Amino acid sequence: MTVEALKEHGFSAVALPEPDREITGVYIGDLLSWVMGRAKSGDAWITIMSNINVLAVASLADTACVIAAEDVEITDDIAKAAGSKGINILSFSGSAYEAAVLLYELL
Amino acid sequence: MSEALKFHFDVDGDDFTSAGKASVQVKKNLRQLGLSPETIRRVSIAMYEGEINMVIHAGGGIADVTVTEDCIEILLSDKGPGIKDIDKAMQEGYSTASDNIRSLGFGAGMGLPNMKRYTDYMDIKSTVGVGTDITMRVNI
Secondary structure (H helix, E strand, O other): OEOHHHHHHOOEEEEOOOOOOEOOEEEEOOOHHHHHHHOOOOEEEEEOOOOOHHHHHHHHHOOOEEEEHHHOOOOHHHHHHHHHHOOOEEEOOOOHHHHHHHHHHHO | OOOOEEEEEEEEOOOOOOOOHHHHHHHHHHHHOOOOHHHHHHHHHHHHHHHHHHHHHHOEEEEEEEEOOOEEEEEEEEOOOOOOOHHHHOOOOOOOOOHHHHHOOOOOOOHHHHHHHOOOEEEEEEEOOOEEEEEEEEEO
16 A cells, blocks of 8 residues: 555655655654664564654664654654655554554454 | 766764664765666665664774766775674664663664675675675666
8 A cells, every 4th residue: 555545544745755656565653873783674664753863763674664653743844854865753542552554464 | 888887975873863864865866867666775774783883883984985887886894893603683673782772672683694685696795893894786
């Protein structure tokens, strides 16, 4: 499914510069190097990290989107930077586990 | 024989929030060269880890990337404190990063292991009190 389609399933768009990006898997993690070492290209990356370094990791690991679980705050600066760097970010009110369960059903 | 392409970057040691600039730029450059996405991913991840290490531990440094017909070579050089025990530093999960760094999501002890994992060749030369030079190569 595409990143944009997540909007119909309880995820809200924070930045969607590449809405047609296809999600091919899921990875959950907050330690950035761990995520870079393990996440696959095309994964939806679920995290509670919301600092600017998340953008670099998402870009380099080539994830389909970042899902900010537990409604962690994404500042306007970061949302703006994500938009200009082509990184999709969505927020989700539930836990990382709940997001993963939902994605499991959708994918 | 065609000439090698070279990119040079100064990695700023003060600014944590912009760390990754050089790697993101390299990713863009390699994309323009039409290299495969997997090669680009490997190079940019390995380089980002090295860049972050230089920011966390060494107050910055320099990065040189050379693209030839058959490989991409990354040279990272800093004048930081050096690595005391390279074998230990290469172990997954071993880190000397501060709590402050960890709160940013770094310091998982995966930096050097990731650099090795994503490259075909890696060599570390480090002298305590002098600095560290790392050479990495990814075959095309």
